Amino acid sequence: MKYDYIIVGSGLFGSVTAHELTNKGKKVLIIEKRSHIGGNIYTEDNNGIQVHKYGAHIFHTNDKVIWDYVNSFVEFNRFTNSPLANYKGQLFNLPFNMNTFYQLWGTKTPEEAYKKIQEQTKELNKKEPSNLEEQAITLVGRDIYEKLIKGYTEKQWGRDCKELPAFIIRRLPVRYTYDNNYFSDKYQGVPIGGYTKMIEKMLEGVEVKLNTDFLENREMYQAMADKIIYTGPIDEYFNKSLGKLEYRSLEFKTKTIKTSNYQGNAVINFTERDVPYTRIIEHKHFDPVDTAHTVITEEYPSEWKEGDEPYYPVNDDKNMELFKRYRELAKAENIIFGGRLAEYKYYDMHQVIRSALNLISKEL
Ligand code: FAD
Ligand code: UDP
Numbered sequence: 001m002k003y004d005y006i007i008v009g010s011g012l013f014g015s016v017t018a019h020e021l022t023n024k025g026k027k028v029l030i031i032e033k034r035s036h037i038g039g040n041i042y043t044e045d046n047n048g049i050q051v052h053k054y055g056a057h058i059f060h061t062n063d064k065v066i067w068d069y070v071n072s073f074v075e076f077n078r079f080t081n082s083p084l085a086n087y088k089g090q091l092f093n094l095p096f097n098m099n100t101f102y103q104l105w106g107t108k109t110p111e112e113a114y115k116k117i118q119e120q121t122k123e124l125n126k127k128e129p130s131n132l133e134e135q136a137i138t139l140v141g142r143d144i145y146e147k148l149i150k151g152y153t154e155k156q157w158g159r160d161c162k163e164l165p166a167f168i169i170r171r172l173p174v175r176y177t178y179d180n181n182y183f184s185d186k187y188q189g190v191p192i193g194g195y196t197k198m199i200e201k202m203l204e205g206v207e208v209k210l211n212t213d214f215l216e217n218r219e220m221y222q223a224m225a226d227k228i229i230y231t232g233p234i235d236e237y238f239n240k241s242l243g244k245l246e247y248r249s250l251e252f253k254t255k256t257i258k259t260s261n262y263q264g265n266a267v268i269n270f271t272e273r274d275v276p277y278t279r280i281i282e283h284k285h286f287d288p289v290d291t292a293h294t295v296i297t298e299e300y301p302s303e304w305k306e307g308d309e310p311y312y313p314v315n316d317d318k319n320m321e322l323f324k325r326y327r328e329l330a331k332a333e334n335i336i337f338g339g340r341l342a343e344y345k346y347y348d349m350h351q352v353i354r355s356a357l358n359l360i361s362k363e364l
Helices: 012-023 064-071 098-105 110-124 132-157 166-171 195-202 214-224 317-331 349-363
Strands: 003-008 028-031 043-046 049-052 059-061 084-087 090-093 187-189 207-209 225-230 247-257 267-270 279-282 294-303 335-337
Touching: 003 012, 003 214, 012 028, 012 195, 012 349, 028 214, 043 195, 049 294, 059 064, 059 349, 064 349, 084 132, 090 098, 098 110, 098 132, 110 132, 132 166, 132 294, 214 225, 317 335
Parallel strands: 003 028, 003 225, 028 207, 084 267, 225 335
Antiparallel strands: 043 049, 059 187, 084 090, 247 294, 267 279, 279 294
């Protein structure tokens, strides 16, 4: 065997496993079908501005081990994500907190805000929420649901909020304090100089073959390594033999603008249904630099179709049933399936790293 491991995909899962295995003396080859490393966390330099090519990425975790791990490759800054929501030209703070409640209703104390929300959640009669709409109304009431959640969510997922799982909206905190920090985790930041720098460090000493699709020559690669770690879509690995899993895709429209500061914030969400994009990100605010120009990206969600990048798994009941059947097939293969696409899981970066490190400690 030429390699101990062939890893399919140079995203975060592939890069962490490659780094750890190489450190333990294993011979590793990464096969990546894109023209660059890093998967969806890839950043690219635009005259000094680090552009998040596949959407805004903010690192956050409660796990000190994971925070120290990423900081061992690259220094992180103290960026705190405080997005704004633009609804019909009016701005609201996110996540849902005392600032948002004041902007909506003029409530000034937690008690006033709590009462207002209680009035609006009565319609559900304390029913256990069974979908995203019910969960949202239970958490923040109908006003916020109608203005800041419904339109955004239906654009993002292309489905009615009643057909979406409740867990998606529980990603967002609801706070009775004047705190606009989107995440509640202890540690948060963005790598100074970009995520690509972090991945480059992880992959020092690892052989990487870019522009190469593993599935086009799988027998050849399987004969070259003792083990395969696969981080692509699980249904693609099985030639979609049981049917297609659904994904959401995104189109990124990026513009360079001759102004030093376009929107004054890294992320602004557009929560009404009629604006076709979900958010505009202004890259220089993640990793501030003093430049006369700026780069912004509008994010347009769409249903995944052949040839698109699959960004988000759609974890509704129908897809989860199908995924479980693929997972059964996977058990019979001598292959490790890991990461957001192979595990069909709405993983954040810190969770991907934890899962990759757990895998390595089991493997070795
Ligand atoms: P990927 O990054 O998708 O890597 C998989 C790699 O495998 C890709 O490079 C792909 O090209 C390659 N590949 C697939 N099939 C093949 C094949 N057949 N042959 C060769 N190569 C193949 N997380 C956060 O923590 N904070 C955030 O703010 C955040 N924002 C996000 C915003 C967006 C728009 C998206 C889509 C995700 C966001 N995430 C965020 C999640 C984060 O991107 C993922 O958790 C992480 O990047 C997943 O890493 P991965 O290695 O599992 O997958
Ligand atoms: N969401 C919303 N309004 C917003 C921001 C988020 O309704 O202004 C909902 C939406 O359903 C989204 C979910 O909250 O899919 C999770 O948001 P998050 O910012 O975590 O999404 P991601 O960054 O992963 O796309």
